[in-house]
Amino acid sequence: MAYSFPEEVLEHVFSFLSSARDRNTVSLVCKSWYEIERWCRHRIFVGNCYAVSPEIVIRRFPELRAVEMKGKPHFADFNLVPEGWGAYAYPWIAAMAEAYPFLEEIKLKRMVVTDETLELISKSYKNFKVLVLTSCEGFTTDGLASIAANCRHLRELDLRESEVEDLSGNWLSDFPDSCTSLVSLNMSCLGSEVSFSALERLVARSPDLRTLRLNRAVPLEKLANLVRHAPQLVELGTGAYSAEIRSDTFSSLADAFSACKQLKALSGFWDVVPSYLPAVYSVCSGITSLNLSYAAIPSSDLVKLISQCQNLQRLWVLDYIEDSGLEALAASCKDLQELRVFPSDPFGAEPNVSLTEQGLVSVSEGCPKLESVLYFCRQMSNAALIAIAKNRPNFIRFRLCIIEPQAADYLTLEPLDTGFGAIVENCKELRRLSMSGLLTDRVFKYIGTHAKKLEMLSIAFAGESDFGLHHVLSGCDSLRKLEIRDCPFGDKALLANAEKLETMRSLWMSSCSVSFGACKLLAQKMPRLNVEVIDERGPPDSRPESCSVERVYVYRTVASRQRLDMPDFVWTLEEDSSMRYALYVLEALVLFQRWFACLLQFRWKLGTLPLKQEENWLELLKMSTIFTLAELSFTNKDAIFNVIFIRLWE
Amino acid sequence: MASASDCISQTGPGLKERNYFGFSDCSSVDRSTVSSAHLESKNNMNMKATELRLGLPGSQSPERDSDFSLLNSVKLDEKPLFPLAPSKDRICTLSQKTVASGNKRGFDDTVDGFSESKTTNFSEGNWMFNATGSDPGQAKLAGNVISIRPSGTQLAIKSEVPAKTLQESTNKIIGTNTANAPAAKAQVVGWPPIRSFRKNSLVTTSKTNDEVDGKPGPGALFVKVSMDGAPYLRKVDLRMYSAYKELSSALEKMFSCFTIGQCGPQGAPTRKMLSESKLRDLLHGSEYVLTYEDKDGDWMLVGDVPWEMFIASCKKLKIMKGSDAIGLAPRSVEKCKNQN
Numbered sequence: 001m002a003y004s005f006p007e008e009v010l011e012h013v014f015s016f017l018s019s020a021r022d023r024n025t026v027s028l029v030c031k032s033w034y035e036i037e038r039w040c041r042h043r044i045f046v047g048n049c050y051a052v053s054p055e056i057v058i059r060r061f062p063e064l065r066a067v068e069m070k071g072k073p074h075f076a077d078f079n080l081v082p083e084g085w086g087a088y089a090y091p092w093i094a095a096m097a098e099a100y101p102f103l104e105e106i107k108l109k110r111m112v113v114t115d116e117t118l119e120l121i122s123k124s125y126k127n128f129k130v131l132v133l134t135s136c137e138g139f140t141t142d143g144l145a146s147i148a149a150n151c152r153h154l155r156e157l158d159l160r161e162s163e164v165e166d167l168s169g170n171w172l173s174d175f176p177d178s179c180t181s182l183v184s185l186n187m188s189c190l191g192s193e194v195s196f197s198a199l200e201r202l203v204a205r206s207p208d209l210r211t212l213r214l215n216r217a218v219p220l221e222k223l224a225n226l227v228r229h230a231p232q233l234v235e236l237g238t239g240a241y242s243a244e245i246r247s248d249t250f251s252s253l254a255d256a257f258s259a260c261k262q263l264k265a266l267s268g269f270w271d272v273v274p275s276y277l278p279a280v281y282s283v284c285s286g287i288t289s290l291n292l293s294y295a296a297i298p299s300s301d302l303v304k305l306i307s308q309c310q311n312l313q314r315l316w317v318l319d320y321i322e323d324s325g326l327e328a329l330a331a332s333c334k335d336l337q338e339l340r341v342f343p344s345d346p347f348g349a350e351p352n353v354s355l356t357e358q359g360l361v362s363v364s365e366g367c368p369k370l371e372s373v374l375y376f377c378r379q380m381s382n383a384a385l386i387a388i389a390k391n392r393p394n395f396i397r398f399r400l401c402i403i404e405p406q407a408a409d410y411l412t413l414e415p416l417d418t419g420f421g422a423i424v425e426n427c428k429e430l431r432r433l434s435m436s437g438l439l440t441d442r443v444f445k446y447i448g449t450h451a452k453k454l455e456m457l458s459i460a461f462a463g464e465s466d467f468g469l470h471h472v473l474s475g476c477d478s479l480r481k482l483e484i485r486d487c488p489f490g491d492k493a494l495l496a497n498a499e500k501l502e503t504m505r506s507l508w509m510s511s512c513s514v515s516f517g518a519c520k521l522l523a524q525k526m527p528r529l530n531v532e533v534i535d536e537r538g539p540p541d542s543r544p545e546s547c548s549v550e551r552v553y554v555y556r557t558v559a560s561r562q563r564l565d566m567p568d569f570v571w572t573l574e575e576d577s578s579m580r581y582a583l584y585v586l587e588a589l590v591l592f593q594r595w596f597a598c599l600l601q602f603r604w605k606l607g608t609l610p611l612k613q614e615e616n617w618l619e620l621l622k623m624s625t626i627f628t629l630a631e632l633s634f635t636n637k638d639a640i641f642n643v644i645f646i647r648l649w650e
Numbered sequence: 651m652a653s654a655s656d657c658i659s660q661t662g663p664g665l666k667e668r669n670y671f672g673f674s675d676c677s678s679v680d681r682s683t684v685s686s687a688h689l690e691s692k693n694n695m696n697m698k699a700t701e702l703r704l705g706l707p708g709s710q711s712p713e714r715d716s717d718f719s720l721l722n723s724v725k726l727d728e729k730p731l732f733p734l735a736p737s738k739d740r741i742c743t744l745s746q747k748t749v750a751s752g753n754k755r756g757f758d759d760t761v762d763g764f765s766e767s768k769t770t771n772f773s774e775g776n777w778m779f780n781a782t783g784s785d786p787g788q789a790k791l792a793g794n795v796i797s798i799r800p801s802g803t804q805l806a807i808k809s810e811v812p813a814k815t816l817q818e819s820t821n822k823i824i825g826t827n828t829a830n831a832p833a834a835k836a837q838v839v840g841w842p843p844i845r846s847f848r849k850n851s852l853v854t855t856s857k858t859n860d861e862v863d864g865k866p867g868p869g870a871l872f873v874k875v876s877m878d879g880a881p882y883l884r885k886v887d888l889r890m891y892s893a894y895k896e897l898s899s900a901l902e903k904m905f906s907c908f909t910i911g912q913c914g915p916q917g918a919p920t921r922k923m924l925s926e927s928k929l930r931d932l933l934h935g936s937e938y939v940l941t942y943e944d945k946d947g948d949w950m951l952v953g954d955v956p957w958e959m960f961i962a963s964c965k966k967l968k969i970m971k972g973s974d975a976i977g978l979a980p981r982s983v984e985k986c987k988n989q990n
Contacts, residue, residue, distance in 0.1 A: 077843070079872065161845065
């Protein structure tokens with residue numbers, strides 16, 4: 001075969017492809033493209049760290065410079081995954097330390113990162129630039145100190161919402177004076193106080209600093225000093241935003257802010273004193289992203305602030321904003337694309353603020369570009385959801401959390417099926433959906449029918465039967481991630497849609513009715529799926545097979561199904577080839593039996609069977625028609641063989 | 651590691667029961683609290699399990715009932731522990747309100763003596779997809795279902811119960827004065843879906859705003875629990891408990907798998923059932939003590955200060971060997987008094 005283009009040309013062409021999906025597609029064209037592509041791929045994204053092994057990645061992509069990886073399933077954020085489940089970063093870092101000495105970027109989400117890992121990172125990669133740890137845990141400020149001290153060219157250190165053990169604030173002082181390359185520093189999740197002078201000096205010597213997110217311990221009085229050193233900031237997260245009301249503090253702050261002509265994003269505002277909010281008014285017109293979700297600000301002050309932000313595109317706020325505030329938002333922020341409203345008192349029995357479904361309806365009416373919503377509220381109605389769907393067919397992400405599980409439409413007391421049905425029917429581009437409230441199987445029928453672009457679905461306390469799960473698995477063509485908790489979904493839908501699971505990244509089911517037997521069957525049937533039974537009650541085979549497992553996590557993988565770091569509450573199928581053989585034989589037997597039964601039926605109809613034997617054959621016939629593989633009890637394969645033979649030849 | 655260990659062959663001639671998942675039965679967490687009578691019935695159950703069955707898996711109600719009655723006889727104040735286990739509770743209340751399908755038995759299996767939830771409802775012979783075997787009488791519970799997760803008793807209270815009674819029983823059960831807030835909403839694990847970081851931030855935000863004088867506000871309070879020699883940490887939500895006793899029994903349960911599991915996967919199967927009292931001794935007696943790190947970073951013995959004060963100041967827990975804990979400050983009351 002003659003090549004039209006030399007490799008270098010193809011490589012150059014491929015360099016314009018940034019999307020991982022495009023690159024994956026390209027590598028499937030032919031073997032030579034696969035080879036060329038893999039040598040010039042520099043960034044990868046691994047959506048599930050257990051879907052592949054470090055060895056496989058390293059073997060395929062020898063020239064990586066940026067790695068992004070996710071570990072635990074999403075529900076781990078809500079403590080549904082027991083500690084110690086896995087997602088350790090160390091094995092990956094250790095393997096990559098040898099293979100990729102020029103690695104520059106590591107971005108991890110929901111993984112366990114230890115101080116040893118951080119130290120290894122800091123020492124292995126001479127050109128290391130970017131470290132982003134989202135919702136990670138397992139490290140202390142000592143680990144941060146090694147990063148600060150050893151990474152000479154560090155550009156980004158972003159610890160979004162990670163759980164860091166705060167041993168001291170001195171790690172910041174470990175940045176050498178020669179380090180002037182910092183572009184982004186996010187330490188908002190840390191608790192302890194860092195040395196302010198070290199921080200100030202660091203900010204002052206970082207001319208490229210664009211993102212600075214402080215932690216709560218940085219007092220408001222010091223904020224002005226910091227901001228003054230970095231008027232080029234694009235994103236600022238304040239520390240505690242409270243102080244005694246003093247005019248000099250205020251004016252100093254206001255002056256500092258007014259010098260920040262490029263500021264686009266504000267966050268922080270811990271312990272906010274509303275009187276200090278006007279200090280940021282001068283930058284509001286340029287603000288596109290505002291995260292006030294940790295700020296207890298009364299609605300009126302919020303409105304005053306927000307109405308100045310005409311160019312706001314993203315707003316994260318607590319429900320103190322109330323319906324009235326959201327109405328004002330809808331009136332002033334016509335560019336709004338993303339809204340998240342978090343509950344200020346999620347565990348209180350009574351609502352503490354006047355935030356209802358009406359707020360969301362107003363925003364959906366008034367903000368034509370709104371495409372992403374996360375909304376916590378206490379009441380919802382089908383009428384509101386239908387209105388929202390009609391107003392905003394351009395939703396991409398719609399996540400609604402009604403705080404009370406299985407809350408019905410508060411007006412009609414009906415399930416919210418039609419409401420959510422309207423959402424999926426009207427919003428044809430919907431990629432992510434989280435539902436709550438009282439929901440029957442009907443809503444899943446709607447989802448299966450309409451939500452063809454849906455990629456991630458989160459379900460809780462919903463549905464009535466396996467039909468619900470079946471609709472979703474068989475209907476949602478683009479589904480990649482499905483997470484379910486406390487729903488009466490069991491074995492049948494799962495087993496009937498086993499092949500679907502290989503087209504998805506993962507499936508999580510906790511507190512459902514999936515039996516251990518079904519998990520085993522699924523694992524048997526689909527060798528490229530890892531079926532992890534996560535159960536803290538001891539070995540699942542010490543209970544009857546039909547007993548539901550506490551949690552099951554199914555994901556496709558090309559790595560070994562027996563990951564080496566499994567804790568003792570995770571069970572996966574042990575490779576047992578004789579079992580697989582038995583399965584094949586059994587399937588063959590059942591097919592044979594069916595054929596035989598059809599034959600008998602035919603003969604019986606012709607009246608050529610003697611009467612005495614008829615009953616036996618009828619019984620056999622009955623058995624064959626309902627004798628599906630899924631119903632077999634798999635505890636004893638030998639006995640089952642015996643039965644089939646006996647029955648057949650009786 | 652997953653070493654393939656065959657279980658004891660308990661079955662008929664020539665048939666060997668395989669332990670498919672390769673783990674020995676060492677770490678049977680909740681079996682550990684059951685006496686040897688249960689062991690025998692378990693063996694019986696295994697025999698039955700290998701008996702030929704073409705019926706729907708799980709159609710062995712009699713066995714299971716006896717199983718559960720045995721578990722019932724065990725002290726019920728062995729409270730499901732680690733925040734996740736109470737999801738069983740959730741399952742049960744759920745089973746009350748939804749129209750069941752043929753495989754509803756899954757929920758029932760995890761029932762531990764719930765009086766109100768439906769009893770075993772193994773719909774035998776219910777082959778078809780849309781089973782009608784379950785009670786039609788179970789009305790779907792529209793609206794709220796509140797299940798309280800207290801110590802000791804396990805109660806699923808429907809929302810029809812007037813708030814007053816709810817309040818009373820809540821107070822009785824939980825034992826703390828919940829007169830501050832309206833009837834404490836039972837907390838389902840992981841619901842509403844808010845990240846821990848945000849949850850903990852909310853707590854402190856409301857505290858500063860409300861001045862609830864030392865009493866912790868609503869919300870979860872997850873702290874890490876480590877144990878000497880255990881390979882990984884656990885997390886517990888201190889707000890799940892209202893007294894030291896509950897916390898300690900929960901921790902016992904949680905970490906029993908470590909103490910028993912010290913025999914390792916290749917360990918003797920005979921150790922798989924530890925009697926409850928022996929376990930208690932192990933954790934409470936001479937061997938281990940429970941300590942915590944408070945806000946100042948000092949390690950103290952758990953149990954000296956009033957419970958409320960404890961959860962307000964506890965940052966993390968550690969189960970130490972008794973010998974290591976000798977130097978710890980026993981009298982932390984004065985210290986707390988000084989703080990206040």
